[in-house]
Amino acid sequence: MLRPCLRYSPRAVRSPRCPQYSYRNSLQSPPVNQKSFLPLPSPPSIRGLQTPSTDSQDRIPLRKQLKQDAKSVKARRRERREQEEASRQKWELTVGVEIHAQLNTETKLFSRASTSPSELPNTNVALFDLAFPGSQPEFQAATLLPALRAAIALNCEIQPVSRFDRKHYFYQDQPAGYQITQYYEPFARNGYIDLYGYDGIAPEDGDQVRIGIKQIQLEQDTAKSQELPPSTQLLDFNRVSHPLIEIITMPQIHTPATAAAFVRKVQSILQSCNAVTTGMELGGLRADINVSIRQRGDDSGSHQYGGIGGLGQRTEIKNLSSFKAVEDAIIAEKNRQISVLESGGVIEGETRGWTIGSTETRKLRGKEGEVDYRYMPDPDIPPLLIGQELVAELSRTLPTAPDALLNMLLSPEYGLPIEDAKPLVELEDGARLEYYQYVVDILRELQQDLDPKARASLGRVAGNWVLHELGALLTKMDLPWDAERVTAQSLAAIIDNLQRKQITGATAKQVLGMLFDGDRRPVAQLLEDENLILRPLSREEYMALAEAAIEQNPQMAEQIRRKNQLGKLGWFVGQMMRTGEKGRVEAQKAEAILRELILGS
Template sequence: MPPSTSILRAHRPFVVRYPGQWVCPSCLTQSRRLHTGTIETSHLQPATAPPPTKQPRPAKSTPKVGGREGTDSKWEVTVGLEIHAQLNAPRKLFSYAATSFNAPPNTRVAPFDASIPGIQPKLNIPTIVPAIRAAVAFDCRINRRSTFDRKHYFYKDQPNGYQITQFYHPFASDGKIVLNELDGLDPSEVVEIGIKQVQMEQDTAKSIFQPSTEDTPARTLVDLNRAGSALVEIITTPSLKSSKHAAACLKKIQSILKASTAAIDGMEKGGVRCDVNVSIQEKGLPGLGRRVEIKNLNSVKAVQESIEAEIKRQIGVRESGGEIEGETRGWDAVRGESRKLRSKEGEVDYRYKPDAELPPLIIDESLVSHIKSTLPPLPDQILLELMNEPFALTLKDARTMVDLDDGARVHYYKAIYEDLSARQDVKQGSKHLGKLIGNWTLHELGGRLASSFIGWLDNQVTAAQMADLLSNLQNGTLTAGNAKRVLDHLVTFNDPTVRVSGLIEEYDLATRSLSEEDDEGLVRIAESIISQYPEKAEQVRSGKKPNLKNFFIGGLMKATGGKVDVQACKKVIEKMFSA
């Protein structure tokens, strides 16, 4: 009997899903042993795995210890991160199967991924390139020679009984990232985080737990689509001192992975997962406290909250006279607490050994040089570019622009700026042009898309349409109010062929030049508005609240349907209150 059979019996029923069906493990084991690939039809069940039910989140998150996670008490906190990111590669690390997030279960599986006996791994060379891009972006040393090792453990999502990784000799090491004001820290804070090593390894399969029902016992379904996908694991040094810094570090690592195109999908799509290692030690004592690992965190918020809760738990144990056990814990986001999964494994438990079926990986310096010279701009470079002339965005807007839509919003913004800058009817060199485009791209357009439930990928309002709109706004053809009305129409139509000039003409939105007769009519409207609010008018005349003039200017613009320029309305109101 294969060794895996007895292990599987020690767990809840282990079920592997073949295309369209769930298959029991005993049948799969017989199929492997006989090398026939056949499956007893009596063991097939329809693939009806209901999605897990989501529990409501608690109203309050776990409170921080001592206001800053114990840093103002006698305890010193140390945190390290282990981040696993699926590489931007079309094939798996050691098999020909395609990578996929959305394919039906067990439709992207090669024999090696399912641990069919006699099948050997073969490294897919293209997977190395995005891994090197990630390591170069983290300022790592690329080791010319690296090797692959086997990390042994038995679990239902690991068909081979071991994972191929790079424990002893990774392909990259000794890197760093720097956290500063651009990452949300205080202006005086600069934190350097060491990257101990970056290594390639296989991903595991995906486990889906099904609770028991009246008809079926509790069971775990396994989808092998993810098994064997190429991962890059980034291991930081234990140099983070708070959950705030850990969250900022994770955000930056994610943004660097995306910007360098090493990994396309982030935590929100399951492409990045994080384990955190937390320890506490009394201040002044040498060394670090005993490390506790929290596994498989899938959001920045979960990382921050789990660290805060773990620090609080460990301080409570130590202050009550107990000792911290080295263990692996899981995070329960609903209860806001971690729970013990197992005692912490060490190197001996995993029985690391070199993989005899895989030769060393030799990386030529010319490849590294080429990747360095062609690396796309990284997040800090993009932020500084957006904050400096000619764009002159605020840090908040620049940060939002970079974070949204995997950087697509930045390209959209720059396309509008380039279009507007080339137009003769636009004030060239305007210090406000970059901020104007940023405001309309992020807030006006972004807000309307969100309220209309239109994702950025489905946005059909083109950069050229936005440039036309803002050109008419800046040259005075449209007032701000009517420009917003035009944008409402563009988002509603969501059609790249709609012309801004056509909307202005069709709805008669163009600003009018005032004749003497119009000027007199504007004065009469202003008099009517002022007479409706005598108390406010008296506060303006007495000088108590001069800013209330803006109230009357807005009322006058609204009364004219937004067709009169704000400066003309302001001139009339100023004249009437100065008389």
């Protein structure tokens, strides 16, 4: 019986009798020590040692292997798409959303402690926030105003009388052992949001979908906790009792993309009416998602899946902090539930968690119900009475809704494409939109002498300069929006000179860059001082520049002529602009001369 080769030597390696090297290639299983049933150790890499021979038929060229791998990836993607389509045909997804948003207030909900952010923990707290024995809640009436603005903007019915309840649970971030909320009688009910294609809803949901809002309730936030492994929790009570609204939808969402679009639009609406100060990106808005699955056409209650009331058993995914997380978590939970049901299992009512970058939700705990929380009316807080005069005044002074702003920008008055209109509405809480409208108003004053047809494109041209040209400079320098860096008056003057053909596009961008970098001269003076006013070239000057450019590269000119490769004309235009006097060569005229010389047209 042969012994295993435990020492490495050239002789041992070359020996065909060594069991360690009796297998043909790395795809086969390594030999096993018959006594220990463990794989024998692999030899170290030693220069000069011979490697065992392999048959040529076992070798796969790298390029062929890469192609096979790419085909496998495509096949798996195609299979996933087919499975997704099949599951969509068989199973119906239903999603309900609960959004918690911090209100824009100066004081907390039941104390006079400040809500201003503080780097020092546990500095903005009152005795009631810490559940100090004997302290009493004192409702701060001013906190109601942003909550009402939000409810009105979300098309809710404001209730004249609402009440606060105690929701009991023990956790270290809730010092009183209960949270004050409005479970039974919230201050707002029966709202809705309309979502459109431009909001990013799923194609299968059509051009428009309306999502009902069951209720909006006031409640207090909890403390902020920080975990220090292995067993330490730090608590910052600055956030305790910060006013929140909880927005609860009806279970009327059936696609992950539409759920994410709903949360995104709610944030946009809350910001537009000044109800909140921050969004998801800074932790001022968080979403919980309820997900259930049932077979399509099954309205019997889906009891075999653990559900009631015509829907499957729902699970809740807590504390989602981005729009992408909302969509990804729903997809993962939907796939998990379908897998459980198709394997004969039953969905359990659970609270589940989600980690960004994950592909699966994880169980946190069993789902609590109304009985577990032991809801009861709060005996220390009187009913909240809301007068109709206050509601009417807030409705009258509410800022224009985002959808109305979009329709205005898409109308002939401005003529913007949706790709430009949406960013203008969403960026900087409307500050850039206000700047853009100011630029358009100034341009209309400056160009009253021009033909109405020429003035019809003012809105689109101004949108391009505000969003793309000025926006690109801000992005390049990683700077926040600042309307004073290039004033609306200066940008309008640049655009006016460009449209009157007193400067070229390249000169307009140069002047914009100079103003952006701090030049404070008026545009007219800057153009005069720097000799940037366009002095049009004559036809003879264009012809000379074009002939010189063609002489530099006659082969390319021949390719354009023989193969009609018109895209290469741009190279010659660039050469003419580089060799000609700066700011005087107009690209359109240069291309027209080149076409005439090269193509005879």
